[in-house]
Amino acid sequence: MAKLRASFRNLFVVSSMFSFVFLVPLxxxxxxxxxxxxxxxxxxxxxxxFFFAAVTSNYLSMQALIPExxxxxxxxxxxxxxxxxxxxxxxxxxxxxxxxxxxxxDILTYAPHVREELLKITDxxxxxxxxxxxxxxxxxxxxxxxxxxxxxxxxxxxxxxxxLSPSHWSIIVLLSILIDALLLGLRTASPISSVVIAIxxxxxxxxxxxxxxxxxxxxxxxxLAYESPQNVFLSIGKLPYYPETVLNSGTIKxxxxxxxxxxxxxxxxSLKKKIKTIRR
Numbered sequence: 093m094a095k096l097r098a099s100f101r102n103l104f105v106v107s108s109m110f111s112f113v114f115l116v117p118l119x120x121x122x123x124x125x126x127x128x129x130x131x132x133x134x135x136x137x138x139x140x141x142f143f144f145a146a147v148t149s150n151y152l153s154m155q156a157l158i159p160e161x162x163x164x165x166x167x168x169x170x171x172x173x174x175x176x177x178x179x180x181x182x183x184x185x186x187x188x189x190x191x192x193x194x195x196x197x198d199i200l201t202y203a204p205h206v207r208e209e210l211l212k213i214t215d216x217x218x219x220x221x222x223x224x225x226x227x228x229x230x231x232x233x234x235x236x237x238x239x240x241x242x243x244x245x246x247x248x249x250x251x252x253x254x255x256l257s258p259s260h261w262s263i264i265v266l267l268s269i270l271i272d273a274l275l276l277g278l279r280t281a282s283p284i285s286s287v288v289i290a291i292x293x294x295x296x297x298x299x300x301x302x303x304x305x306x307x308x309x310x311x312x313x314x315x316l317a318y319e320s321p322q323n324v325f326l327s328i329g330k331l332p333y334y335p336e337t338v339l340n341s342g343t344i345k346x347x348x349x350x351x352x353x354x355x356x357x358x359x360x361x362s363l364k365k366k367i368k369t370i371r372r
Contacts, residue, residue: 102301106294113276113290121277129274136267140299143264146255147307153251154199159320161244164237165190166327168213171234175227176220184328186212191321192333196354196363199317203248210245214238256307264303268296318344331369 165187173180190209194202217238222228272293279289322332332351338344339353349372354365 105297109294109297110290113279113293114286116276118279118281119277121274125274125277129271129278132267132270132274136264136271136296139264139267140303143256143260143303144306147303150251150253150255151306153247157244157248157251158199158317161241161248162320162324164241164244165213165324168217168234168237168241169328171230171237172217172220175222175230175234179216179220183213183216184330186216187324187328188330191324192354192367195318195321195333195335195338196365199252201252203245203252206245210241213241254307256303264300268300271296333367336365 169180169183169187172183186209190206190213193206193209196202197205217234220231220234222231275289275293279285318334318338325332330352332347333354334344334347334351335354336356337359339347349370351370353368353370355368356363356365358364
């Protein structure tokens with residue numbers, strides 16, 4: 093539902109801007125519009141290109157860290173089970189609690205909030221004791237995975253941060269407004285001219301909207317953030333888990349049963365919830 097509202101909002105804004113071009117009376121500026129427009133457009137393109145490069149780097153890093161974290165958690169569970177089978181159930185519960193906590197938060201904010209669950213996993217790793225020669229060989233790999241999990245958590249805190257500050261947005265929004273204003277002064281009485289100007293008029297908005305989605309790590313990120321972790325749940329013998337808000341918003345549609353749903357008791361004040369199992 094939230095995605096649908098966002099799509100309708102963007103469609104409304106684009107339609108309104110497109111129509112605005114045809115409603116504003118023809119006018120001209122008392123200076124060389126083409127030259128000034130070229131300079132401002134060039135500056136806009138340079139800044140937006142630079143910002144796109146920066147936010148895309150963060151976005152790709154986040155997209156890589158999500159499945160990497162899931163892979164490390166599965167490896168930790170598998171190694172702990174092989175090295176010390178008596179710790180299998182305890183590790184499964186710890187990993188399950190960690191992943192549920194991850195999904196309870198937004199993809200941009202979860203890392204600092206799972207430190208307690210992360211510490212629980214590392215404590216269990218310290219309790220693992222090899223019982224044979226194979227375990228003695230694998231124990232070092234387990235320690236390496238522990239270090240990797242901590243490293244991923246720290247990286248996630250950094251790359252989840254927005255690259256563009258309010259001052260950055262102010263500059264490029266101002267440039268886009270100037271571009272649109274100057275474009276209006278280039279119109280003629282020709283309908284084709286108005287159509288072309290209208291298309292160019294909405295283009296800066298679409299570019300900035302895409303930049304915002306990439307900068308906020310929401311561009312295709314939600315699907316990956318909720319689908320990839322389900323492999324972790326399955327690997328530790330647990331049912332997939334989805335927060336109720338994700339299902340209600342339409343981010344995840346019709347998950348395959350059976351699965352678990354986290355139903356929040358009072359989301360406005362806390363993340364306390366009741367976990368229900370959906371069998372069909």
